[in-house]
Amino acid sequence: MLYMLGDVAFELQPTNLDTVNRERGQDWAAKAIVGAQKPREAMGVADAPMTLFGKLFPHRYGLGGLEALEAMAEGTAPQMLIRGDGTVLGWHCIERVKEKHTYLDNEGVGRVIDIEITLTQSPTGPGAGAMMSLLQGLF
Numbered sequence: 001m002l003y004m005l006g007d008v009a010f011e012l013q014p015t016n017l018d019t020v021n022r023e024r025g026q027d028w029a030a031k032a033i034v035g036a037q038k039p040r041e042a043m044g045v046a047d048a049p050m051t052l053f054g055k056l057f058p059h060r061y062g063l064g065g066l067e068a069l070e071a072m073a074e075g076t077a078p079q080m081l082i083r084g085d086g087t088v089l090g091w092h093c094i095e096r097v098k099e100k101h102t103y104l105d106n107e108g109v110g111r112v113i114d115i116e117i118t119l120t121q122s123p124t125g126p127g128a129g130a131m132m133s134l135l136q137g138l139f
Contacts, residue, residue: 001084002016002017002083002084003017003020003052003081003082003083003084004080004081004082004084005052005069005072005079005080005081005092005094005117005119006068006072006079006080007068008065008068008069008072009065010052010054010065013057013060013061014056014057014061014062014063015054015056015065015066016054016055016056017052017053017054018053018054018055019052019053019054020050020051020052020053021050021051021053022048022049022050023046023048023049023050024046024048025045025046026042026043026044026045026046027042027043027044027045027046028040028041028042028043029041029043047120047121048120048121049095049118049119049120049121050081050089050092050118050119050120050121051116051117051118051119052115052116052117052119053114053115053116053117054114054115054117055112055113055114055115056112056113056115057111057112057113058109058110058111058113059105059109059111063113066099066113066115069094069097069115069117070097072094073094073096073097077126078091078092078093078122078124078125078126079091079092079093079094080092080125081119089121090121090122091121091122091123091124091125091126092119092120092121092122093119093120093121093122094117094118094119095118095119095120096116096117096118097115097116097117097118098115098116098117098118099113099114099115099116100113100114100115100116101113102114
């Protein structure tokens with residue numbers, strides 16, 4: 001397993017990831033001072049965006065977890081993200097899921113589908129109702 005987002009496991013096949021971008025930082029407020037450079041005041045941890053990039057080969061391996069990713073993106077519950085080495089990266093909100101179909105077949109389905117999943121880390125997990133729905137989906 002490369003990563004696990006909610007109940008979608010990204011492996012070498014069928015749902016593959018090949019690139020991960022992460023950002024970390026602080027938010028700073030600039031204070032205006034007459035005749036001097038603006039000092040900065042730390043305001044706390046900035047949003048931590050993360051983007052997962054991958055490729056699907058539906059004619060060979062099927063669509064993998066693409067439908068599950070779309071359903072999670074349409075939902076409002078943050079999803080747990082776990083890296084393949086077991087590191088828990090916390091709760092993440094799915095901002096968007098993009099797909100790009102190339103080498104279309106005669107039914108309009110791409111032989112290669114590039115996916116891009118944009119996440120933002122959330123300080124808390126889903127609410128009680130959403131958590132119960134997540135747990136019910138596991139059983």
